[in-house]
Amino acid sequence: MERKQIRRRLARRRLSSVTLPALALLASAGLALSACTSGATSNGGSSGTTGAAPSAPGASTAGGTISIFVIGGKSDDPFWSKVKRGVDDAAKVVQANGGKVTWLGPQNYDNLGPDAAKLILTAKSQGATAVIGADWVPDAQDEAFKSVSDSGVPVFLYNSGGADAAKTVGALTYTGSDELLAGKVGGQFFAQKGVKNVLCVNTLPGAVNTEARCEGISQGISVSGKSTQLPLPSSSFGNPTAITQAIKATLLKDSSIDGIVTISTQDADSASAAIEQADAASRVKLGTFDMDDTQLERIKAGTQLFCIDQQPYMQGYLAVSQAFAYNAYGLLLPQSPLLTGPAVINAGNVDQALAGAKAGVR
Amino acid sequence: MTRRPEVGALIGTLGVFVFFAIFGGAEFLSSAGAASWLNVAAELGIIAVPVGLLMIAGELDLSVGSVLAASSMTLAIVSGHWGGPMILGILLALTIGVATGLVNGLIVTRTNVPSFVVTLATLAALAGLTLGLSRVITGTTSVGLKPDPTSKALFGTLISGQFEVAILWWIAVAGCVAWMLQETRYGNWIFAVGGDKESARATGIPTNKVKIALYVGSGFGAALVGVIQTILYNGAQVANGQSFVFNSIIAVVIGGVLLTGGYGSVIGVILGTLTFAIVNQGIYYTGWNSDWASLILGILLLVAVLMNNTFRRLALSSGPRSQRKA
Structure with missing residues (x-):
């Protein structure tokens, strides 16, 4: 729901910022598409x-x-x-x-x-x-x-x-x-793996949840490195090619980037293609928020560092x-919030996650 | 010679290319840099060329975004979720595009409702249909696909690890359409329909058939991009494609086609698509904070179009007899 809620928010934001009725309809179509x-x-x-x-x-x-x-x-x-x-x-x-x-x-x-x-x-x-x-x-x-x-x-x-x-x-x-905390944990995991310069690809810039995710990454890695955000405009939204090429360009331009994190699993797929096309697989490690089978398979294959599961x-x-x-x-438990995440899925625990996914639980 | 619609567009393309060659540095000029904007341009171009034809004929097609999504999901569901043969999925996906184009064309020509409204309606309706059916059939909004090697090679491979085969499809589509527009009577019909529908009809041009065929063309183009993206990225998502609606119109307009119809060329549309893609991707080679990406995109597009208009005016005024004022 969280992710979809972000899309809803985005849809509303776009709607208010543009006068063309067509775009309003587009936004509402996107809203209908992405709401759960x-x-x-x-x-x-x-x-x-x-x-x-x-x-x-x-x-x-x-x-x-x-x-x-x-x-x-x-x-x-x-x-x-x-x-x-x-x-x-x-x-x-x-x-x-x-x-x-x-x-x-x-x-x-x-x-x-x-x-x-x-x-x-x-x-x-x-x-x-x-x-x-x-x-x-x-x-x-x-x-x-x-x-x-x-x-x-x-x-x-x-x-x-x-x-x-x-x-x-x-x-x-x-x-x-908690999105901020999830980001922090992701950032710390990057730091732990020796990553110094993380690019947080945000395809929904301005949405509260995605900004919190990128901010968290930045805070988590701040001890030993840094994270910058790559906000992509709405003219790229829903177009994996535009997102892939934008990430590739950023990687080519800045050779110090050694980590990428994305706010959704579809963007992680684009980032994975971008890393390949920029011929940067040896230096750039990929992580993402959210989890699906493709992410787990890549983690299993060793081409992705982690994904964050709530x-x-x-x-x-x-x-x-x-x-x-x-x-x-x-x-009554004294903890509030009682956090169910983030859980970082990486090479060490991916097999359990895959088994859980097969059972329909993860 | 004086009436060349693409002169302004060419200068626009060269202008943004030089701009980003200066500020984007060696990476922008490398083959990987070229692939960045060519890949984006190719997919957009396959849609923009037929949409450009429609706009020359005086009509709009906003439904391409949903056609792309519907075609992607059709292919992924038929060949991925149900495990059917790839060729069947691809054919059905393309059929969705043709069918939507047919519906658009029939409604526009039969009812005289402005095409903006008609295709806006099909854009929304098809988006809803795609979401609804995907959910009912698969229970999810994103479906994976494992394409066989042949389809992968035909639609979704990267030439030398960088360039999408979509570029070849784009060249093929543009070549066919350019030939038709310049060399056959259908080309003249399209200009005539966009220029003045009544006199076109009076001279015996089947205006309705021309328009229906053009809608089928734009539906097909959008469906083809849906197939290409689905095979390239090994899966489909319902929300994909919506950005193509406005991006295709922007590309066509930068390419010098008049929003009111009757004026434009395929080469212009190709150049417009390249301009849009260069601006859209070039920004990431400058190393500037990409918070400003949309702003720079907007300014450069505006400059490109203004330049275009200036050249069109010059072209028209210096022509032997100018039929239309820009």
Whole structure:
């Protein structure tokens, strides 16, 4: 979701900066393309509840039955399907104790904030004993989160929002990743491998999340090296050839660059081609935020140094486990944020990551 | 001789080339540097040439961005996700382009709705269709593909490790179109349709058929680039291609084609595409902070077009009889 959210933001930004109606439409097309899609509700792996349909039995706290509602993306979204695997696995413990977990997702992402806010209120009205949600659009959702926490039902934020947002809406904890920290860890990993001059390729310059990623890299490597950002204009967006050639040019121009990090896996593919075409494979090491099979294969083959995983499975698993433990026994961890990432996947642990990917968990 | 639409465009191309040769240094002039802008120009050019023809005929095609994405995804899904033969995927991908062009052409000629609106609609509709179907079929928005050696060699290989075969495709497309525009009666028809549709029709030119054929051409060009990129990068993403919509129009306009139609040439469009690509990529050879890339891009494009217009005015005023004012 995080990545897609960045794209949404970009889409909005472009929209406001250009007057041509065509570009506005383009932007919204891009928005539709990159947002994570519709969300028919699905069952959180529990005993036959039906998601958003109000036919759920509506267990009440008074009866002592635990009913945890999780608001997430659509389960066939590659990212969210991993989150949901974690939710499903944690739900087994809840079910064993007679409770249930219900997964709610918006129909689509065109109107994400208000839709998510409605789902939060749906969860409340169905007698949730705990609500887990991602704070994607704080302006639209915070009111709904507050109304839940004000009514005495515990709220847990995950995936998006952070510890500060959790405090604002009265949530007990935040479970997820932190872009700045993820960048720092990546930068430190570069430094550890002797890399001195990192280029952070940012195909979405100006977006909060991508800027935080590059800033983190810069902070992480600052002890022994430096990182500069290569911001690419929107006229290159979605065109792997333009991005590849821009990275190649930068590599040819500055022979001191010995590390490249990209903000998305598609850009990492472009960067990999650029390194090859600039004949710089021997000096330039590649890393990227996010993870997919291609990245893992390159790490396995030794042509890529690392990728940074925010471990979505853990977000779902830990959020539900916390909600259950709090509901059932009043247990609460002192950590907020409870970080599920970053995890650096490199040659040393790539085999486990590949096995996890095959199992649909990573 | 005096009425050469490409003179201004040529000076624009040479101007930006010299500019970046000075500020970009030896790397810009190396073969790797040349490959940088040639690769970008080739892919853009395969779309810009047929789009340029359409614009000479007085119409726009904004749907190329979505056609590129749809064709990429079709190929990746058919030959990658389903494991079908490459040739089938490639043919279906190209068919998507032809079909979209046909739809665009039919709607534009039958309804008289401005082509800007019609193709804007197909741009959006096809983007939605591509996303929706990709999600339903594969559950994801990016699909991998392992092309066989033949398709890789034909569409997605790098000559001497640097130059995309797309450059050859571009030359082929441009050569065919240039010949048609200058040597056949269809070329005259296209100019006539763009100049004055009513008199063109009165002289017996099948204006609607000409336009439909041109839309099929631009759809095909965009689909071809979709095939090339998918095979070159071993996979497709739904969000790809949208930047080609405006980049192709920019390239055509820098190339001296009038937005109102009736004036332009293929050589001009080629030069315009080169100018755009040189500016777009040259900036990374200057070593300047690329925060300013878009600004420099904008200024240089504006200068190129102004120069173009000046030369077009000169060309037209010194001609034996100027039919149109720039």
